[in-house]
Amino acid sequence: MKKTEENRSRRIITRLKPEEYKVIQDRFKKTMFRKMSEYSRNVLLEKTITVTHRDQSMDEVLEELILLRKELNAIGNNFNQAVRKLNSVEGMPDAHIWQAMIVVLRDKLEPAIIQIKERVSDYADIWSQRLSVEKV
Template structure:
């Protein structure tokens, strides 16, 4: 069996109208190809072309969710620091009162924060299209 020439040495020159080029270029931008020549080669050789879809209206929502996640982490960290500080100063009656209040608040807030984080993660996975279309319905 002969070894095939791996270099692309042949050129195919095609002239297009501006509208045709615009159509091909916008189709190319929707794919995962880095170069227009790769896209055209795949189309001409009848190879599969993976087209991506991104809902750009969700970009602002994802950014907001990311900021919300950071804020929730900061709240949790502040709550933990307060509890550690109270635990480190033993004996005061005021400290015991604050410790009881913080433990009650923590027991109510922690599950809610955890649930919010899980939902945010599932939405970000869905919106960034890390899932295949068939798996999207299972994230809810």
């Protein structure tokens, strides 16, 4: 027999001063909860709350990796647009221009990808060193 979950239909509306809200927001950010409502329910119902310890240096690494991923996505999108354009003008007088553009784009793309791979490898080395130190 399946247990059906009842919808949450009751609301609690609380007004807070900006300082009070900031305190609650800061505590919420230190937990594993994804939504403030989950966190609030657990606090009000006195359930267990898991607080995480965040390493600031690792946050910086993750932010850098996120930026690298965005850059890679932008590069990939630009390259795909150029290839799509080349395929659409094949056999036309402009095709040789687009082919030259693809070569130029590829030449710019390769060094960027190499740089990103090197950075990711550096970060992986940092993580693995930190993990091995923590295990000892």
